[in-house]
Amino acid sequence: MSHSKRASLLEVVLDLGRRPEARFAGAVGGEYLRDEEITWEDLAAAEQAVGTFGGDNRAGVQGTLHRISAIRNRKGTIVGLTCRVGRAVTGHIDMIRDMLEVPNSLLFLGRPGVGKTTVIREMARVLSDELHKRVVIVDTSNEIGGDGDVPHPAIGGARRMQVPDPSQQHRVMVEAVENHMPEIIMVDEIGTEAEALACRTIAERGVQLVATAHGQLLENLIKNPTLSDLVGGIQSVTLGDEEARNRGTQKSVLERKAPPTFPLLIEMRERAFWVTHWVEDSVDCLLHGKAPVVQVRKRDNGHVSIGECSYPDADDPLSSPAQSPSINSIPPAAMAAAAAAAGIDAVSSVGSMDSDEPSNFAGSSSAGLGPPTFGSSFISDDDPYAWAQKLRRIPDKDALQELALNGYIGEPNMSGKQREKFNFSSGAGTGRRSKRNGKANARVGKS
Numbered sequence: 001m002s003h004s005k006r007a008s009l010l011e012v013v014l015d016l017g018r019r020p021e022a023r024f025a026g027a028v029g030g031e032y033l034r035d036e037e038i039t040w041e042d043l044a045a046a047e048q049a050v051g052t053f054g055g056d057n058r059a060g061v062q063g064t065l066h067r068i069s070a071i072r073n074r075k076g077t078i079v080g081l082t083c084r085v086g087r088a089v090t091g092h093i094d095m096i097r098d099m100l101e102v103p104n105s106l107l108f109l110g111r112p113g114v115g116k117t118t119v120i121r122e123m124a125r126v127l128s129d130e131l132h133k134r135v136v137i138v139d140t141s142n143e144i145g146g147d148g149d150v151p152h153p154a155i156g157g158a159r160r161m162q163v164p165d166p167s168q169q170h171r172v173m174v175e176a177v178e179n180h181m182p183e184i185i186m187v188d189e190i191g192t193e194a195e196a197l198a199c200r201t202i203a204e205r206g207v208q209l210v211a212t213a214h215g216q217l218l219e220n221l222i223k224n225p226t227l228s229d230l231v232g233g234i235q236s237v238t239l240g241d242e243e244a245r246n247r248g249t250q251k252s253v254l255e256r257k258a259p260p261t262f263p264l265l266i267e268m269r270e271r272a273f274w275v276t277h278w279v280e281d282s283v284d285c286l287l288h289g290k291a292p293v294v295q296v297r298k299r300d301n302g303h304v305s306i307g308e309c310s311y312p313d314a315d316d317p318l319s320s321p322a323q324s325p326s327i328n329s330i331p332p333a334a335m336a337a338a339a340a341a342a343g344i345d346a347v348s349s350v351g352s353m354d355s356d357e358p359s360n361f362a363g364s365s366s367a368g369l370g371p372p373t374f375g376s377s378f379i380s381d382d383d384p385y386a387w388a389q390k391l392r393r394i395p396d397k398d399a400l401q402e403l404a405l406n407g408y409i410g411e412p413n414m415s416g417k418q419r420e421k422f423n424f425s426s427g428a429g430t431g432r433r434s435k436r437n438g439k440a441n442a443r444v445g446k447s
Helices: 040-049 092-099 116-130 166-180 193-204 218-222 241-247 279-287 332-342 386-393 396-405 432-446
Strands: 009-015 021-024 030-032 058-060 067-072 078-084 106-110 135-139 159-162 184-187 208-214 234-238 252-256 264-270 273-278 293-300 303-310
Touching: 009 040, 040 078, 092 116, 092 293, 106 116, 106 218, 116 135, 116 184, 116 208, 135 166, 159 166, 166 184, 166 193, 184 193, 193 208, 218 264, 218 279, 252 279, 264 279, 273 279
Parallel strands: 106 208, 106 264, 135 159, 135 184, 184 208
Antiparallel strands: 009 021, 009 078, 021 030, 058 067, 067 078, 234 252, 264 273, 273 293, 293 303
């Protein structure tokens, strides 16, 4: 096929009794390819040229990344085909290059056609070939690794597990963890409650997840009862009178139920405009009527810029948030060294390269007071309990060292008197008073 817009071809639609239509990215409407209408013979010839259609009415062309989806009538006969063009596009990974070294699960959220599958396909190649990670792809419709038994070279050295039935995707996800020792599992299109539960099970086992889901904004996921567990789930909580007065709210409020399965979430608004959430912070802010601070990532003519702004201000792709250095200008070794010096696991490319402030990419902002930043916008200086919330920002080793200096926990070089003080690390008393209390409690129990 020779066409002036072939490079931007998005899909070809073949409907019985209508002219074949080609649709192009960035163009309004389609373009008819011929004057003759599609016949039964045309659909039969197209069906024979592709692989077998699965339970999700999807098939592929062996050795390619193309996806063919069928429309059937009430008798099960194919009356229409949507031939979606699949390409191994490179360059998208530059927008999240700093995230690849971070061992946090990542969820891509976006509408169909925005490029979610293309991004995770390239991520699989980079993680397996360049970072030498053990990557397993759970490929339900063979859209990531292509049709056929041999995966497409676009996924690099990543391994691919095919799913015989789309309804069994969650079982294959758990099987991948139990049988193949992956460091990272990639899944396309999380859409059922069983798959969301499988994601939480995998995350609890210490395996990193990279997945996609359909949606436009984080609020869509929060309000979706099927998938809300991906961001921690929502539950109704009844507050006491004093707590309700302090918060200035009614007694029944919505709270996040559990830690999110995916600590990081990216809203793919456009192919070159992404909004990054630190999920724990953003969900808490949205449930309390606050505006979280997010990262806006944009690519323009090969240049990637990252900035922070308030969530409502991230609606306009043409807006200019506070700019930071190009992500390509920050060497991965320098980012890793900065993270290690700050005592955190995540790396940030937001802010000045000359700044001595620790990174706040993974919600690891300083425990001191200051303006809201990415990952810490839920903490407010006006909140009477802000000091307590900021305690979680103190690294465990620093807290234990402070307790040891004050004699609350023992160390080998400490005196016996210091070791007898209350042991906060284990939550148990070790001194004489604790022993007396234990004997008293035992006598009460016997009586």
